[in-house]
Amino acid sequence: MKQGMRGLVVALIVAATLAAPASAQDAVKVGVIQPLSGSVAASGNYVRMGAEIGRDWINAKGGVLGRKVELLIEDNKSDPKEAATAAEKLIVRDKVPVIVGAWGSSMTLAAMPKLEEYGVPMVVETSSAATITKRGNPWVFRISPPSEMEALGLEKYTKDLGIRQADFLAVNTDWGRGAVGAFGDLIKRSGAKIGTAEFMEQAATDMNAQITKVKAGGGDTLFLTTSVEQITLVLKQAQEQRLVRKVITTGGSSSPTQLIKQAGPAAEGTYHIVFFLPWFPEAMPDGTLAKAFVDEWAKRGHPFEGLTEGFRGHDGVLTAVEAVRIAGKADPKAVREALWKVDIMGVNGPIKFEKDGPAGKESGQSKPSIFIVQVKDGKIALPAFAAKK
Amino acid sequence: MDQLLQHLLNGLLLGATYSLLGIGLTLVFGLMNVVNFAHGEFYTFGAYAAFAALALASVNFFLAIPLAIVAGALAGAVCERVLLRPLRGQSIDTVMLVMIGLWIAMQNAELLGWGGVAKSVPTPFPTQPVVVGPVSVAPLRIFVFVVSGLLILGAHLLLSRTKLGRAMRATFQDRETAALMGVSIERIHTITFAFGAGLAAAAGALLGPVFLLYPSMGDLASLKAFSVVILGGLGNFGGAAAGGLVLGIAEELGAGYISSGYRDAVGFLMIVAVLLLRPSGLFARAERVG
16 A cells, blocks of 8 residues: 555656646746735735736637746745845746736845846836836836826826825835835925825834824825735724825725725725726726726636736736747847837736836836726715816 | 824824733743744734634624634644643753744744735724824724733733742742642643733734734734833833833834834834843843743
8 A cells, every 4th residue: 555655656756747847848937926925915916816817818819939828926925035036036947038026116126136137027017116117227127107107197187186285104115215206296396285204114004103193294185105905004093093184095006996895984085096997997098908807807706806906917927928929939038129029908008118217228118007096985986087087 | 292192192002012912922931931933923823813703703703802812822732732842941942943933834824724815804893083182092992902901910910819820930930849839830831831822812813903914914013022022021021011012102202203214113222222221121120930
C-alpha cells in the first residue's frame, strides 16, 4: 500500500514536470503584481478578477500569436518592499516579457528600478502619483490618470461644486502626497482657499485626530485620497464627529457602491472621481464593451462594488497583450517598442501612449476618461452639473 | 478649546482600547516570561470569531462578544498545551521564535480562510453620535470604552483578589514552592496564557465593529500592544492600563497639534524617551509580577 502510494506520487511529479514546460512554452506569460493581501487587498483582488476576464476574453478569441495568454499573479501584500521582490521574481524566475501592476504608487515606484535593471516593461493600471512617469524610467507605461490629470478633469466643475475652502486628508504615501499637491494647485487656480492638509498611515484605523483638526478649520470641502477601506472609516468617524463637508474622493479607488454598503448613511452626498461607470456603462466611450464587461463580471459572481477597480485589470492585460501582438514575439525589448504603437479601445476608453518625463528616457502615459459621481439617496448618480455637460 | 476637548475624548477612547490590548500581553510576559508575538493574531481571531457568530450564525451582538472571548481563550489554551508546554524551561529566545512562527501561521491561516477583502461587522448601535456640548461620540465607542474598562477591572480583581489569581502569581514567583503548596503548575500555565489570549480576543471582538476586519489587522494591534507594554513597564499590569491611555492621548494630541503625518512617530518618540530616561517603564515598581 505504502509502496503503491509512493509510486503514485512519483508518477504525479514526473507527469507534472513533463507537463509544465510544454504548457509554459505554449503560453504567452503576462506578470501581474497586485496587493492580494494586506490593507488594500480588496482593490488588488478586484483588479486580479478583471485581469482574469481580460485573459479569458483574449484566449476565447484565439489568444495572441497563436498562443494562449497565461497570467502569473504575484501578491505584493500592500507593501512596497514586496512589490520589488515580486517584480524580480516574475522577471528572473518566470521570465515574463511584460508586467501589469502594481496598484499603489509606492508599490509601483518600488518595483520600477527592477524594470530598468532587467529591461522589462510594465503597464501601470492604477497608480496616480505624478512621479511615476516623470522619473525617466522608459519601461513604464501608465493607463491610469496621474492626480494632475484628475484635477484637470475636475476643473470644469469647480464652480458648480461651489468650493470656498478645501481641506485635504490623504494616505501618507506617494499617491496621497501627490494628490494633495495636484488638487491643491487646482484649488489655488480656482481662487478658493486651502485649509489644512492632514495625512494618515496606510494601515491606520483611527482617524479621529485628523477629523477633529479638519473640523476646527471650518472649510466646506474635504478632498479625501486613500483606499476604500480607509475612506469607509473616515466617513464613519466624520459622521461620529458631525463633520459636515462636501467630500470628494480622488484616485478612482473609492468603490462608491462598497461605501454605500459599508459606511451607509455616512456616505450620503459624497462625490467620487472614478474612471469607470458600471452603473451607466452605456455612458462609457465604448458602451458595448463596457456593458459586456459588467455582464461578464456579474456572470462570474464577482461583487458589483469591485467593478470600478476590476476594469483596470482588464485594460492592463489588454494593453500588455496588444503590445505582444504588435511586437510579434514575447520579448521584453520588442514589447516595449510595441507599447508605443498600441492604439486600442479599453473598458475605460481609448488607450494610446504619449511621451512623459525627461527627454530621451520618456515613460508612456495614456489619457484615460475621468468621471465624477455622487451618492444620492443611497444610490450612485451623475451630479446634475456633470450630466448636463 | 472645543478642539482640545474632542482630542482628549478621542485619545481616551483610543487609549482604553490600547490598554486592553496591552494588559493581555503584559500578563503573559510578567507571569510566564513569554513574549507573545502572536498577541495581535488572537486579536484578529477574536474579531473574526465575533464576525462569524454575527454574520454567519446570526447570533445576537451582545452574545457574539463573549462567544468570541471564549473562543479566543480556548485557542490560547490549545496553543499553550501544544506549543508552549514542550518548551518549558527553554530559553526565552527559543520561545520567542516559536511565537513568531505562530504569528505568521495564524495570519496566513486567516488570509486563507477569510480572504484579503476587508469585512465590516454590523452592530445594533445607531450611527448618529451622542452630542455633549462641544464634543460628540458614537454610541458604539462608548460601549467599547465601558466594556474595556470593565474587562481591565475584572482582570485586575481576578489577579489580586481571587485564589486563582494568587495561585498564578505564586507560580510565577516561585514554581517549586507553589507546587509544594498544592498549586497545579501546568494548569496555571494554561489558564494564564488562555487568559491573555482571551483579553486580546476581547479587544478584537470589541474593535472589529468600530473598524474593519482584515487578516493583517493584528499587526497594528501587536505594535500598539508592545508600545503600551514598554511604556508601562514589562509585566506591569497597572502600568499597561495607564500606558495605553497615555499612548492614546499622546498620539491624538501629537496628530492634532504637531503633524498627523507623524502620528505614530509621536508615540514611538515617547517610547524612546521612556527607554532612555526610565528604562523599566513609566510606572515601574520594584516588583515585576501582577
